Amino acid sequence: MFKLLTIPSSIEEIEKTKNIVNGFIIGIEDMCVNTNLCINDLEILKKIDKEVFINLNKNMHNSDLMKIEKLLDELDNFNIKGVLYYDIAVFNIYKKKKHNYDLVWYMEHATTNYAGVNYWNSLGVKYTYISSDISKEEIDLIIEKSKSKLMVTMFGYLPMFVSKRHIVKNYLEYFNLKDNSKVNYIEKDGNTYPIIDNSLGTSVYSSHILNGIKEVINLNIDYVVLNSFNIDLEKFIKVINFFKNVNNDNVLEYDENIKKLFDNTDECFLNKKTIYRVKK
Amino acid sequence: MKKVELLSPAGDLERLKIALMYGADAVYIGGPMLSLRANAINFTFDEIKEAVKFAHSLHKKVYVTVNIILHNEELNLVNKYLKKLERCGIDAVIVSDPVVIKEALDNTKLEVHISTQGSTSNIESVKFWKNMGATRVVLARECTKDEIKEIIDNVDIEIETFIHGAMCAGYSGRCVMSNFLTNRDANRGGCSQICRWDFDLYSENKKEIKGDKPFTFCSKDLSMLKYLGNMIDIGITSLKIEGRMRSLYYIATVVSIYRKAIDEYYETGKIKNIDKYEKILRRCANRDSVPQFFNGVYDSTCSYYNGRVEVSNQDFLGIVLEYNKETKIATIEQRNYFKKGDIVEIFGPNHGTITYKFNIIIDEDGKQIDIVRHPRQIVKIKIDEFVENYDLIRIKS
Numbered sequence: 001m002f003k004l005l006t007i008p009s010s011i012e013e014i015e016k017t018k019n020i021v022n023g024f025i026i027g028i029e030d031m032c033v034n035t036n037l038c039i040n041d042l043e044i045l046k047k048i049d050k051e052v053f054i055n056l057n058k059n060m061h062n063s064d065l066m067k068i069e070k071l072l073d074e075l076d077n078f079n080i081k082g083v084l085y086y087d088i089a090v091f092n093i094y095k096k097k098k099h100n101y102d103l104v105w106y107m108e109h110a111t112t113n114y115a116g117v118n119y120w121n122s123l124g125v126k127y128t129y130i131s132s133d134i135s136k137e138e139i140d141l142i143i144e145k146s147k148s149k150l151m152v153t154m155f156g157y158l159p160m161f162v163s164k165r166h167i168v169k170n171y172l173e174y175f176n177l178k179d180n181s182k183v184n185y186i187e188k189d190g191n192t193y194p195i196i197d198n199s200l201g202t203s204v205y206s207s208h209i210l211n212g213i214k215e216v217i218n219l220n221i222d223y224v225v226l227n228s229f230n231i232d233l234e235k236f237i238k239v240i241n242f243f244k245n246v247n248n249d250n251v252l253e254y255d256e257n258i259k260k261l262f263d264n265t266d267e268c269f270l271n272k273k274t275i276y277r278v279k280k
Numbered sequence: 281m282k283k284v285e286l287l288s289p290a291g292d293l294e295r296l297k298i299a300l301m302y303g304a305d306a307v308y309i310g311g312p313m314l315s316l317r318a319n320a321i322n323f324t325f326d327e328i329k330e331a332v333k334f335a336h337s338l339h340k341k342v343y344v345t346v347n348i349i350l351h352n353e354e355l356n357l358v359n360k361y362l363k364k365l366e367r368c369g370i371d372a373v374i375v376s377d378p379v380v381i382k383e384a385l386d387n388t389k390l391e392v393h394i395s396t397q398g399s400t401s402n403i404e405s406v407k408f409w410k411n412m413g414a415t416r417v418v419l420a421r422e423c424t425k426d427e428i429k430e431i432i433d434n435v436d437i438e439i440e441t442f443i444h445g446a447m448c449a450g451y452s453g454r455c456v457m458s459n460f461l462t463n464r465d466a467n468r469g470g471c472s473q474i475c476r477w478d479f480d481l482y483s484e485n486k487k488e489i490k491g492d493k494p495f496t497f498c499s500k501d502l503s504m505l506k507y508l509g510n511m512i513d514i515g516i517t518s519l520k521i522e523g524r525m526r527s528l529y530y531i532a533t534v535v536s537i538y539r540k541a542i543d544e545y546y547e548t549g550k551i552k553n554i555d556k557y558e559k560i561l562r563r564c565a566n567r568d569s570v571p572q573f574f575n576g577v578y579d580s581t582c583s584y585y586n587g588r589v590e591v592s593n594q595d596f597l598g599i600v601l602e603y604n605k606e607t608k609i610a611t612i613e614q615r616n617y618f619k620k621g622d623i624v625e626i627f628g629p630n631h632g633t634i635t636y637k638f639n640i641i642i643d644e645d646g647k648q649i650d651i652v653r654h655p656r657q658i659v660k661i662k663i664d665e666f667v668e669n670y671d672l673i674r675i676k677s
Binding site for chain 1: 318349350351352353354355376377378379382399400401402403404405407408409420422423427430431449450451453454455456457459460461463464465466467468469470477479480481482483484485486489490491492493495497499573578579580582583585
């Protein structure tokens with residue numbers, strides 16, 4: 001049976017969910033795309049016995065390298081299970097010292113095959129966070145053939161774009177418009193996508209909330225991740241409970257319950273492969 | 281001092297020959313599979329062999345992109361494919377998936393270049409790839425001049441950066457909008473360029489935010505001509521032009537301009553005709569271009585709010601197929617409408633730009649005509665200056 005991790009959006013959320021989840025994935029400000037939490041917020045985790053993973057998933061530039069080293073050292077003071085990395089700089093700096101936590105390969109759109117997982121495993125990376133861009137069938141094969149411990153998102157808005165550019169701010173500036181939203185939305189063909197422009201640049205999420213509750217029943221994975229980004233906390237707590245208690249008997253009911261909570265859920269790519277070759 | 285490499289894209293054999301003849305030191309191409317331009321024509325193995333033979337006869341190089349992110353179903357193709365490419369005699373593979381990188385390094389003697397798809401943007405990541413055995417890293421387009429220099433000063437490996445062409449709006453490899461909006465896999469060559477679409481923008485209270493033009497992710501193209509000297513001075517190994525889907529005219533024009541500029545810089549320490557060169561480059565692409573991240577400026581001046589109104593380029597008028605030195609008759613294949621009296625420029629790999637006025641134009645039936653309006657129409661003109669096969673004709677700038 002999988003362990004349940006969430007990606008919390010606030011300390012309040014951690015407090016309210018700490019007794020129903022197995023652990024958290026916490027993004028650290030300035031080192032993680034789209035997070036509201038910082039290293040000081042980790043103090044709260046010292047008081048609770050949960051599996052904690054730290055997310056450092058931004059693209060790193062030279063000016064970040066010293067900060068990474070300092071942060072990786074600081075994390076030794078916390079009871080951390082692992083650090084998620086997108087940029088290989090994190091791996092290279094991590095390897096220079098002995099740390100009391102492991103690494104998680106989280107190159108979010110590249111963790112799409114089992115050989116890649118095993119490549120990083122051979123270099124000492126014990127965990128991989130599987131991409132949300134692939135089907136359940138592909139995930140199953142990765143699980144079957146990988147040596148690493150695996151995690152995958154099964155609920156939440158999915159990341160689909162990251163840029164260093166301030167794409168919303170540039171637009172506002174160019175046309176002399178005013179807006180201070182923390183989250184904006186872009187719409188195309190009736191679908192609405194959350195877009196965030198913060199100090200690190202711009203990120204965009206899927207229009208639909210992935211609801212993979214029907215698929216987790218038969219998913220032989222180590223960790224299932226639920227992401228609370230842009231989700232009402234009370235509703236999210238209900239979702240956590242559905243995932244925590246789901247079994248063959250109640251799965252259809254829970255699936256319906258989630259659909260009643262949100263009018264924009266889908267199974268994303270779980271049952272739909274992307275097109276590789278457009279032209280034959 | 282080793283001269284910087286000018287690296288051109290080539291979508292097919294004809295464009296490959298054009299690129300090399302017009303001054304590229306190396307070309308990068310897509311093979312039959314596992315390349316990020318799944319929708320392009322791409323090269324067969326026989327064409328790759330011919331490309332290599334042609335390039336090597338000019339002491340130039342051919343790199344093949346094997347830069348998709350693999351899914352399970354592609355894993356069993358990699359080994360055999362890389363070995364076949366190796367047997368074609370190519371000079372390197374450009375790769376991004378760690379599985380392909382490992383396979384190429386462990387089981388072939390191919391040189392490995394890390395694709396920009398990996399968004400390598402710092403010293404530590406470059407060190408990692410060097411230690412793994414890569415000989416070159418194509419840096420992320422988000423790197424500034426100072427960052428590139430720091431990397432070159434700290435890691436002994438070849439560094440390649442882009443100098444010209446279209447830009448991704450996001451970090452390469454981190455945009456899968458195409459997957460979500462069109463079900464076409466961006467990291468396996470299916471990118472449908474969602475970044476160029478228009479969207480409606482709303483605040484967090486769902487209030488519409490509307491400028492004079494629609495919201496878009498679209499960025500201007502990259503043009504580094506003004507910074508070419510800087511790029512050479514900091515020690516970049518290879519300067520890459522974007523665009524394996526680009527036309528023959530685009531390739532010839534952009535390669536020849538950068539060739540002239542690079543040679544001029546090495547000879548004189550400066551580039552005199554930057555404004556003229558930039559004018560030709562701008563007309564050729566028909567899109568605004570800026571230096572983007574290199575100078576640290578990536579504000580709204582880099583964004584492109586044109587409502588997707590782009591006029592197709594009509595500058596490219598024809599290509600010279602043949603020249604008879606005795607009769608001074610050139611045979612031309614038309615590519616865009618032209619007529620008697622038009623003043624044009626003929627440029628080629630082996631001579632300077634010739635200004636020419638169409639006077640007598642003869643069609644295939646030997647009749648004199650005033651207008652050449654049919655696509656790929658073959659006509660003959662009389663021209664005293666020597667021209668040759670693969671010379672191109674464009675509207676006078």
